[in-house]
Amino acid sequence: MTNRMLIIDSPSHNAFFNIASEEYLLYKYPKADIFLLYINAPSIIVGKFQNTLAEINLDYVNQQNIKVVRRMSGGGAVYHDMGNLNFSFHTLLESNDFMDFSTFTQPVVNVLNSMDVPAKLEGRNDLLVAGKKFSGNAKFAKNGKMVQHGTILFDSEMQVLVDALQVNPLKFVDKAVKSNRARVTNLIEYLPENTTITILKRRLIAEILKNNVDAQIYEFNEEDIQSIEKLVKEKYETWDWNFGTSPHYNFKKAVKIPAGFIEIHLDVDKGFIRKAKIFGDFFASLPIEDLEQVLIGQKHSLERIAQLFDRIDLTAYFGKVNQDEILDLFK
Structure with missing residues (x-):
């Protein structure tokens, strides 16, 4: 089982749980290829090397009860909500080029192209349609594995995205990685009528199954869920991890x-x-x-x-x- 690709559709909309599950899977299945999908309730996911307070509008985030969680990969801060589909590929590090983003964004491009959406990878790690970004991707290496994850803006609340990530740039002086606010768009404007995020998710899973004959659907069991929730309590929902590890x-x-x-x-x-x-x-x-x-x-x-x-x-x-x-x- 550990050498077959596992396809996991997370049952949770909790950003702490889903970001923690990425770390948990590295150690639970150190040799397996994994394709993980999840949708988070409103949350901001900050890059590992960022100053969290310099990336978020703290007043607005607190008022709206938006979760803030630091991930294990670099790159910039992103806003997630129920109109945002997230995907995560886990594979052995030595069998892949760490700086190659195209391999693991291609399934997304294929699915969208098959639905007459002219999506393509541009620059190093962004997916664009009509010159606007709908997916940013980041990656990290740990425990002999490489994880590449990305967002897909399907029907996200753009005004909330703007307000949650709007920060006074004069308040902070630091050398931390700053997020690049590119022009972004929702895919729903380009997809066939009546396409839902669930349909898009199913199409992605079908694409992975088609190109990985030994792949199998895997559901988190009770032991998995308890272990991930333990990691959430000990790390991913703590101030120390989400704010305290910010650079000077x-x-x-x-x-x-x-x-x-x-x-x-x-x-x-x-x-x-x-x-x-x-x-x-x-x-x-x-x-x-x-x-x-x-x-x-x-x-x-x-x-x-x-x-x-x-x-x-x-x-x-x-x-x-x-x-x-x-x-x-x-x-």
């Missing part, structure tokens, strides 16, 4: 509130504040340096900073302010 960055933000103008500069390493400097024209009864010192060593996380502020009289440092006004500085 400098963060700055200014607000104008009734108490005055306040500007904060943070030096953040692996998600923790290493230096803090606060400027402004506010009036304070306690030295602002004392508050700066309290911030050092804390997570650059709104939840953690809010907990900290619950125990501090902020009016002693800034005058007549409320907690939300000062918390806004850290977003």
Whole structure:
């Protein structure tokens, strides 16, 4: 069984579960070729080497309950929702060229071409139709395997995509990989009428079965699900993985509130504040340096900073302010 290609249609719409399943399968089936398909409820998937906070609109993401999860591959941040089909190929590393994206995007191109959609691979790792991108692809190597995964924008909510990934570029100074926001489009505009994401998924599975005679459909069993959920709890839904592993960055933000103008500069390493400097024209009864010192060593996380502020009289440092006004500085 381990030498036959396994085709897996994930039963979950949880981004934490589906991204974790990619790592789980590397170790569960170290020799097998695997074709994994999944659809995630609204979520942002950030590249391994990215600064998560610099890629997402944190306020909007929190308001909309959009999950944020870091994947194991490089590249840029992408938005997933129920109108977005994701595919993932796992194969032995030594039998494939790591920089070749065409082999594993070709089945997608074939299926779409057969439906009269003029899709093609352009550049290194993007699939385009009529000059607009509908699929970005990334890959990584681990445990002797190579994993290439990609998105297919079928009928995604484009405005949510834009709003969720809209970040103030002046807040962050870092060397992390920045996402390239190409012109994107949904495939539904080009596909035959009444085509659903389920139909597209079935066509893709049929294409893989046609070209891999020994392939078989595999369903996650209870042991698989429990193991993946354990990995989710220990890694993929944790702050440490999704935010804390962000590269070193400098963060700055200014607000104008009734108490005055306040500007904060943070030096953040692996998600923790290493230096803090606060400027402004506010009036304070306690030295602002004392508050700066309290911030050092804390997570650059709104939840953690809010907990900290619950125990501090902020009016002693800034005058007549409320907690939300000062918390806004850290977003």
